[in-house]
Amino acid sequence: MxxxxxxxxxxRPTGKLHLGHYFGVLKNWVELQNEFESYxxxxxxxxxxxKYNQTQDMKQNVEEILLDWLASGIDPxxxxxxxxxxxxxxxxxHIYLSMITPQNWVERDPTLKDLAKIMDSKKENLxxxxxxxxxYPVLMSADILLFNTHFVPVGIDQVAHxxxxxxxxxxxxxxxxxxxxxxxxxxxxxxxxxxGLDGNKMGKxxxxxxxxxxxxxxxxxxxKTGITDRNRVRKDDFGNPDNCEVIFDYxxxxxxxxxxxxxxxxxxxxxxxxxxxxxxxxxxxxxxLCEIRQKRSELEKDKNYIRDILLEGSKKARIKAxxxxxxxxxxxxxxx
Ligand code: TRP
Numbered sequence: 001m002x003x004x005x006x007x008x009x010x011x012r013p014t015g016k017l018h019l020g021h022y023f024g025v026l027k028n029w030v031e032l033q034n035e036f037e038s039y040x041x042x043x044x045x046x047x048x049x050x051k052y053n054q055t056q057d058m059k060q061n062v063e064e065i066l067l068d069w070l071a072s073g074i075d076p077x078x079x080x081x082x083x084x085x086x087x088x089x090x091x092x093x094h095i096y097l098s099m100i101t102p103q104n105w106v107e108r109d110p111t112l113k114d115l116a117k118i119m120d121s122k123k124e125n126l127x128x129x130x131x132x133x134x135x136y137p138v139l140m141s142a143d144i145l146l147f148n149t150h151f152v153p154v155g156i157d158q159v160a161h162x163x164x165x166x167x168x169x170x171x172x173x174x175x176x177x178x179x180x181x182x183x184x185x186x187x188x189x190x191x192x193x194x195x196g197l198d199g200n201k202m203g204k205x206x207x208x209x210x211x212x213x214x215x216x217x218x219x220x221x222x223x224k225t226g227i228t229d230r231n232r233v234r235k236d237d238f239g240n241p242d243n244c245e246v247i248f249d250y251x252x253x254x255x256x257x258x259x260x261x262x263x264x265x266x267x268x269x270x271x272x273x274x275x276x277x278x279x280x281x282x283x284x285x286x287x288x289l290c291e292i293r294q295k296r297s298e299l300e301k302d303k304n305y306i307r308d309i310l311l312e313g314s315k316k317a318r319i320k321a322x323x324x325x326x327x328x329x330x331x332x333x334x335x336x
Pocket of ligand 1: 008010011152154
């Protein structure tokens, strides 16, 4: 057995992933899985906290996210990939943690207020939340503590949840006079440069995203809508890449240095227009996603295969998770 440190992270199954997810999260996971004992899970219980009455897409969404992960290089031979609801030990641990977590610790979690707003745009009132949604941060603590992970690779928006997890772990250890739980640390993902095509944060609800699974024509059409230098109205106006709101950022990610320099000087001298620049960019984007997209459509042909990966991973996760449950039940003093 090697002594790799453990990481865990999850995503709610909300549909097909976009480039923001890939460059902001997935690419990072793909690298981390070489260095850490890695757990990546699809957080379907968490999806239910807000989508309990819109479950008709759930199965499809689980499948889509799994395809996106596998196509991007999350490797079932390196990482444990599982579905949260197939590891019900998560729910068991959630119950135990909920007993020792003061309500006001949960209320302090700033993310919860945002969730409350999503559920009801007028109210930020936490008492209107369902019991399950209120417990979102504690459920997340259960995810993390279930495998006693050292690090949690997340974006800055999730750090408060990891802080709460540390507090809960410490409280458990104090109450039951043990040092069983580690205090997991957030492992911040570098924020992706990739904005949505309209300049806002990339998100499917803003209709400004490029999906990993979009085809080449769709990608090109979407890139055509991308914001450039707003002062450059006509093609023979001199452009300024520093004022190019979106498209030039994409070049920095998808272009080779030499071509980016060329685009830059052609823009400044007005020898290339925004339309052509976007067309060339679309080619680069499509080239760089080609492999992922090919792999995705291969995998899509064999639904049983990807289903088996999820079932196998979940089985592996259950075995580890049960060890934790056995340990903490004996620490708490439950009848065995
Ligand atoms: N809350 C996370 C999100 O919305 C998803 C998540 C659930 C998660 N449980 C987790 C992430 C545990 C890391 C670890 O993105």
